[in-house]
Amino acid sequence: MIQKLISKIEKTHAPIVVGLDPMLNYIPKQIQEKAFKEYGETLKGAGEAIWQYNKEIIDHVYDLIPAVKPQIAMYEQFGIEGLIAFKKTVDYCKEKDLVVIGDVKRGDIGSTSAAYAVGHLGKVQVGSQKFAGFDEDFATVNPYLGTDGIKPFIDVCKEEKKGIFVLVKTSNPSSGEFQDRLIDGRPLYEIVGEHVAAWGEECMGDKYSYVGAVVGATYPEQGKILRKIMPKAFILVPGYGAQGGKGKDLVHFFNEDGLGAIVNSSRGIIAAWKQEKYAKYGEAAFAEASRAAVEDMIADIDGALKNR
């Protein structure tokens, strides 16, 4: 899957991921009204609204981008109905040949991590048959429980040719509280980065490993250091747009080959119609606003990489 991600980035010239993080207040009223008319103001109605909203955005941007990143929390808040919308979204994106990164941030003791890995990336045995659960291409993984919490994901990735992105330095304001703590004079994120590089050694595609890292766009200096510590890891970079990250902050997340990073924007794309910059599209043309925001993001990152 890492090879597919790379070839799609090369084909689209767009090292970007659209984050599918739907909230009801982003969803235009025409979609909400239709869903609620059919299913009432219920969790099922909300799930339907989310799915229809996602579908229209995907239809408007899929040809421009290599990958999407649905954030499972946004779906889980609607319980089972939300998870049905999550699964429909994953399947539809795969039909559109997009790489799907499930932002699920799992990680536990080994046996429980194995179940998470099977549920999101692998296949579960039921009697004599095997079934894929959510079936994303990549999943985000929390390394806090150590190697035995990560290994089951790697085992499933090897079997299924999929991949993971391990949280190394997250984009949020408090990320330094633990991640910047010094251990023997070195910040914890560097130590986690070294582990990502080591875990990735046995998981190589042609040039890059299918064990990648998450490093926030909001920490460009740390991104530069981590790029050197994990030269063969793909870096998933959230924090662009709504959290303040800009193309010029991101150049050092990339390797000299122009690869090695993929930048996520969620609210900045899917709720573009609510921003002043894209207000001219209006509520009805929300997906066209998302397309314009994707084009602007590609141009911003491309311009920054050309001028580095």
Ligand SMILES: O=c1ccn([C@@H]2O[C@H](COP(=O)(O)O)[C@@H](O)[C@H]2O)c(=O)[nH]1
């Ligand atoms: O360090 C991290 C890790 C994950 N995220 C996730 O990415 C998106 C960002 O959404 P925006 O609307 O573009 O801010 C969201 O799903 C986060 O959970 C992150 O932001 N930072």
